[in-house]
Amino acid sequence: MRRILPLIFLLAVSSFGYIRLTTSGTPPVPIQRVDNTGIQFYLNSLIVAGATSSQTGGGSMTVISANSNPVVAARAAIATWNAVSTANVNFLPLKITQTPNIQHAEDGLMVVTIAYAADDVSAVGQALAFTVNEYAAATGTNPYVPGQTVVNGDILDSDILLNPAVQFSTDGSTSFDLQAVLTHEFGHALSANHTGVLGATMFQAPTPGTIARILSADDLSFVNSVYPAPSGAQTFGTISGTVTLSGSPVPYALLSFTDPAQGINIGGLAAANGTYSIQVPPGSYTTYAEPFGSVVQPGNLYFTVTQAAQTTTFQSTLLASPVVVAANSTTSASVAVAPGSTNITSLFYAFGGAGKTGDFSGILHSIVGPVLIPSGQSLDLLLTSPGMTSLTGLSIALTGKGIAVGAPRLDTTTLTGGQPIFRVTLTLASLTAPAPSNLFITQGSNTLSHTGAFVIVPPTPVISAAGLVSAVSDLTGVVGSGTVSPGEYVTLYGSGVAPATGPYAGIGYTNTGYVLGYLPQNLGGTSVTFNGVQAPVFFTGGGTQVNLQVPFEIANHQTAQVIASFGGSASAPITVPVVAQHPALFTFPANTNAYTANQDGSINTSTNAAARGSYITVVGTGIGLPSYTGIPYPIQTGGPAPAPPTADLNANGYTCTIGGVTAPVAFTGWYTGFAAEAEWIVQIPASLSATGAVPIQFSTGGVSTQSDLTVFIK
């Protein structure tokens, strides 16, 4: 055992706005991954829907809610960081390990697990989750890998532990969204510390809903700067300067840099000598320095007593003009802060109708975390604080992308003792991605800033009245809309439900897909729930369309409440009937032809017709939860369908007619290795006399596929 020096300092120096984890040596140096192009994490097999733990001190409890999909959540969290194309970061496809627990921090097996052993539970304490990064504390030989040279600060191993006394979910059924938590923890694995920007993924708490699933500009700045892409990387400029008070440096001032036009909001921290130097994308930045205490305390950034004692009070101070930064150049911007401590404290807020007065809704909130406001609307922001006393000398600014703020007004309502409520009208342009904004209030010589206090999110999505249709019926217009079955491939239409140009996840299981092996539950910022269960998403686009798989978890439900979310904004729910099966065939090459493969695997067409007596494979969806006469079939929502049991190859007992003649069905089931795609294998009756385009239809239990589709017979 060697003793370490007592000065343990977790703060990075002021090189960057976001805050990086460092070694605890003297001097501390930022830790950094050396495997950033191939980071292999394993998900412990304990982390499944319904996982429980007995390590809670109060008996066994559910750690992962029953309707959650933690595998998809973990993969989506990884995909979020991998999707930053301007950064050289690549998490490898997540693997599953049976390893029951974190073995040794330096074992090289990087595991996401639920804390189990006493030592692990002790380390997690009352955190929701935590990430431990093991790093080389000196340059030299890796003590665990003879002959390997390591550099001080190299991360050699990382593990993520979930608190067994916390209930996580991916379906909104508990307060703690697993995907958001894991996105945050993978950020730590990349060496990001917590940030002072409230709306950022790396802000420690509290973050409403699933917003932390989406990386903010502050998070992007971290990963772009620490792991720049080798070519075609995003270029940066630098803002540097000193924060001073009456000519003396101000240690550890918080800094904010916002380019409203680009929607960039980056936080920073000055060094002990008041200097700072921050890399930012080129742009024009509204810049201010603020003291600790409004929302962020020294302890939030893990200051020692010595460091905390160096912080001082001053008024949040805004530079008069934006700081313009060009690529690969440095702009100086020192901030001379105003003295004194603000009397604008204990701020409360509410919302009201745009331009109105006296419509105070009756609820006031204190700002303890980012507040989400849907864009594409005008509304009034109501504010009150004992330090806000008069319209004289009062200014209220909300700086962020697409925000116009009107002049302050007095509401006709007052609080106890006559304390006034002020209001400003916000006109919010429609955004396609969340953008944090900064609140800056001035009353005479007093100021208050809340960095990232309000996150402007895309407009509230609206699902069209008949907006949920079978993906097949969308093509053919034959199958009725508004009814869903478990596992079915459907299309949801509406306004604001998807990005204008969305990614395509690929249909089904593929090793080159968006999320390997499983479909994502959040694609391009879009997610959809059925009775609270996240639906896997195939495609989003046009702002109006989402292709998805209906979760199997709604089997045996009478109805499904469907909610579409985009960029942190959620639609009002619609309710649709649930049926056991809703079979339908895809069409190709024309909308009147069943999508069929001949026995030799070639596509069935008018010039490549199938022979009588041969077998054809017809592709579709909507066969529901398969029943194999008591044989278990563990199909997972969003996952590749497993091979069916050989003892029963006709799931749900389908029959088929071709040209009005009964055709023996050899197989019905979900297409092995794919999601939401079903197949039927049927033998064309040798007695069939019809040729050319011959009608084909499958039926079971009173439901049938389309009646007007054909297959080509020769």
Added chain:
Amino acid sequence: MNYLARTRAILTAGLLCAFTASATSVPRLSFEELTDRSELVVSGQISRSWADWDSSHHFIWTRYELAVSGVYKGAAGSSVVLSEPGGEVGGMGQSIAGSVRYAVGDKVVVFLERVPNGYLRTTGWSQGKFMVDSSGRVHGGGALAGIDLVQTNVAQAVRDLPVDGIATSELAARVAARVRRQRKQRGVQ
């Protein structure tokens, strides 16, 4: 309902709504929860620190010896050792975001809980660490500013902001009052 009563109800409802948000790190603890969860609440000065592995060799813990000057809850001798995960041993280091750090010479009031491996660590991560300035006033280590208790009006809310800037003796008195209340409740039960 008169206007005053209406306003009180409004603020209460608003605050309750405000604290239902989720978090990605440490759940916020009220002062009462902090006290209740802690086995020991003591003041003193950090006299030395060192780091070692836990028994399963999973985590490095940094140990801090605190020379005790005041005991506000629980029983403590002249010194206690508190432990926080993370640190460096034998050329290897462990970095854990959010881990509480102390420095030799720090004067603090600490709320300490006993964790399953037997160590005493700061309750609620940095929420249980209060730094004592040269005038004897305490400053909260990690709780986010905001209102932890349901308030009756804004003026009251201002007075009851989280513990920050109060005298050490006042903090001690609040802890003692909470402990007495808990004992009384247990006695009733």
